[in-house]
Amino acid sequence: MAEGFKIQREDIPLKIEGFKNALDAILGLGANFVESLIMKRVQCKLGNLFDLEDKSIDVSEYMESATVFSKKMVELVQNTSIHK
Numbered sequence: 001m002a003e004g005f006k007i008q009r010e011d012i013p014l015k016i017e018g019f020k021n022a023l024d025a026i027l028g029l030g031a032n033f034v035e036s037l038i039m040k041r042v043q044c045k046l047g048n049l050f051d052l053e054d055k056s057i058d059v060s061e062y063m064e065s066a067t068v069f070s071k072k073m074v075e076l077v078q079n080t081s082i083h084k
Contacts, residue, residue, distance in 0.1 A: 016063040035059035042066050046073075
């Protein structure tokens with residue numbers, strides 16, 4: 001993926017739409033399965049952001065929401081730190 005689509009592994013969270021397009025190009029319909037696995041993995045780490053049975057949510061929308069959610073959680077933890 002790094003050569004053909006110019007996406008390094010560490011850049012995937014920042015270029016999720018390009019990653020999704022690369023998956024679609026490489027795997028065709030199989031990309032849906034991989035995207036579902038990615039969303040389930042993130043859901044295990046962050047909790048239930050969406051109902052993953054809802055097929056209208058795609059991986060780029062999900063990851064955007066997960067990014068916003070995780071940033072807000074970091075801010076919350078930093079603002080309630082006992083070290084303040």
